[in-house]
Amino acid sequence: MVRTTGKILHRLAIELVLPLALFGLLLAVSANSTNFYFPPLARVLERFDALWLGPRFVTDVLPSLGRLIAGYAIACLAGVVIGVPLGMFAALRRAAEPVLEFFRAIPPPALIPVLVMLAGFGDTMKVAVIVTGAIWPILLNTVEGVKGADSVLDETCRTYQIRGMSRLWNFVLPSASPQIVVGMRVGLSIGIILMVISEMFAATTGLGAAIIVFQRSFEIPEMWSGVLMLGLFGFALSVVFRLFERRALKWYYGMRDLERRS
Amino acid sequence: MAMNAVAVVSVSHLNKVYQSRERRVEAIGDLTFDVAAGDFTCIVGPSGAGKTTLLKCLSGLLAPTSGAILVNGHAVVGPPAEMAVVFQEYGRSLFPWKTVRENIELPLREKKIARTERARLVDEALEAVALTGVAGSYPWQLSGGMQQRVAIARAVAYQPKVMVLDEPFAAVDAQTRADLEDLMLRLWSELDLTVIFVTHDIDEAVYLGQRVLVLSSSPTRVLDDVPIDIAGPRSQATTRVEPRFAELRTRVYRGIQQAKASVHG
Numbered sequence A: 001m002v003r004t005t006g007k008i009l010h011r012l013a014i015e016l017v018l019p020l021a022l023f024g025l026l027l028a029v030s031a032n033s034t035n036f037y038f039p040p041l042a043r044v045l046e047r048f049d050a051l052w053l054g055p056r057f058v059t060d061v062l063p064s065l066g067r068l069i070a071g072y073a074i075a076c077l078a079g080v081v082i083g084v085p086l087g088m089f090a091a092l093r094r095a096a097e098p099v100l101e102f103f104r105a106i107p108p109p110a111l112i113p114v115l116v117m118l119a120g121f122g123d124t125m126k127v128a129v130i131v132t133g134a135i136w137p138i139l140l141n142t143v144e145g146v147k148g149a150d151s152v153l154d155e156t157c158r159t160y161q162i163r164g165m166s167r168l169w170n171f172v173l174p175s176a177s178p179q180i181v182v183g184m185r186v187g188l189s190i191g192i193i194l195m196v197i198s199e200m201f202a203a204t205t206g207l208g209a210a211i212i213v214f215q216r217s218f219e220i221p222e223m224w225s226g227v228l229m230l231g232l233f234g235f236a237l238s239v240v241f242r243l244f245e246r247r248a249l250k251w252y253y254g255m256r257d258l259e260r261r262s
Numbered sequence B: 001m002a003m004n005a006v007a008v009v010s011v012s013h014l015n016k017v018y019q020s021r022e023r024r025v026e027a028i029g030d031l032t033f034d035v036a037a038g039d040f041t042c043i044v045g046p047s048g049a050g051k052t053t054l055l056k057c058l059s060g061l062l063a064p065t066s067g068a069i070l071v072n073g074h075a076v077v078g079p080p081a082e083m084a085v086v087f088q089e090y091g092r093s094l095f096p097w098k099t100v101r102e103n104i105e106l107p108l109r110e111k112k113i114a115r116t117e118r119a120r121l122v123d124e125a126l127e128a129v130a131l132t133g134v135a136g137s138y139p140w141q142l143s144g145g146m147q148q149r150v151a152i153a154r155a156v157a158y159q160p161k162v163m164v165l166d167e168p169f170a171a172v173d174a175q176t177r178a179d180l181e182d183l184m185l186r187l188w189s190e191l192d193l194t195v196i197f198v199t200h201d202i203d204e205a206v207y208l209g210q211r212v213l214v215l216s217s218s219p220t221r222v223l224d225d226v227p228i229d230i231a232g233p234r235s236q237a238t239t240r241v242e243p244r245f246a247e248l249r250t251r252v253y254r255g256i257q258q259a260k261a262s263v264h265g
Helices: A002-029 A041-051 A056-088 A090-105 A108-119 A123-147 A151-159 A164-201 A207-216 A220-248 A250-261 B051-058 B100-110 B115-128 B144-157 B174-191 B202-208 B243-264
Strands: B007-019 B024-036 B040-044 B066-071 B083-086 B162-166 B195-199 B211-215 B222-227
Touching: A002 A041, A041 A220, A056 A090, A056 A123, A056 A164, A056 A207, A056 A220, A090 A123, A108 A123, A108 A164, A123 A164, A151 A164, A151 B083, A164 A207, A164 A220, A164 B100, A207 A220, A220 A250, B007 B051, B024 B051, B024 B222, B040 B202, B051 B066, B051 B162, B051 B195, B083 B144, B100 B115, B100 B144, B115 B144, B115 B174, B144 B174, B174 B195, B174 B202, B195 B202, B202 B243, B211 B243, B222 B243
Parallel strands: B040 B195, B040 B211, B083 B162, B162 B195
Antiparallel strands: B007 B024, B007 B066, B211 B222
């Protein structure tokens, strides 16, 4: 136990060296900056403290997070629900492939004007934009994961009469889960990008909207503090995702680590 | 020795042809044999003898081109519920996301066996294969031989009318293999199983079986049906050096050589 804690601390220390060095460097270099567009980092931090650790957290960060979670959850659910039957049945896959390829080829931001017409400038539109972008990696990876299920395990299921929903829960989904999670990780970063873009396009609240408003009113330190907030926002989400991944795929990482060591 | 003459598995005029646009391959020509309740039948044949095809037809994973297979009196149209299959690829037949206990328990849950009864069956099966300590481990944490014992325990707990094993020990080392062979013999005599054991190893077939079916090369027929009349319990140390063992082994070996020669001739 002591050894593993020590190892984690050691790794953490290594991982922190570069960010801290960059931070210190930037702080020092920008300290006497008189450039209007690149204010001293200390000023940005001061604005960060006042804005994002204050009221803006509730009025901007939380709405952004809410939209992202809603859109991402729908994308995950729909991606898996549509992907599983496509992965299981080759005929279905062949029939759906051209349509899927077409929709996947449309850059989601291009859909914003269309979705604005359909759903207005509200949250529905923003959630819809996130869904249309984040769903693809999840769906396509689910298809691949389900398709790649092991034939011997499949025969094992058949000989032991494991069928229907039980086969889905005990065999199809777990065997595809490592690949599904890969899709979900890619989908999350796409979701964050689209959250910001949709808010920059049309919103009064949210991180993207705040950054655009600051930029248009030449509040440059505030704008930079928004960018910093966005970076931390994405970083925090990816940490949360990694924790989820490690927990959900414990068996997979255990197996892989064992194979690597041998 | 099997005293009961009731056929648990009955194969009559089984024929299997793989037909593609360019090629027609007759894997199984004409196979007819019965397996009596309580018997330990080994099936040997040269490589490419359609052993795997026969096994897939027996276990309902593959539909025969013609002929019939009865298991426990019912025609096989899909995997029969009364049969448990142990595959050669133990690493790919256990669910890596389930613990040893969960792997053995899952088919029992499908059979709608109550929870306490399930727990008892799993414990007994693990005890039978001498793996009581690893119920909570994942299969991939175990050695190859132990994984195959888990697969056998799963088949035992399932309480099948007939257990079919497809070259189950082909991928483990020699020492483990000898241990697993003796485990199979012990399970067979203690649990009153009916076993069909497919192997390419002549010694293994003669050592384990009460009867050895020798298959020809494709298109497969039964070349020889050898009753293994070695008295008394088998033992790795003594059985293999008995004169009768050598005679039977020679008979099976000649049969297989003949099968190979007929391909080239």
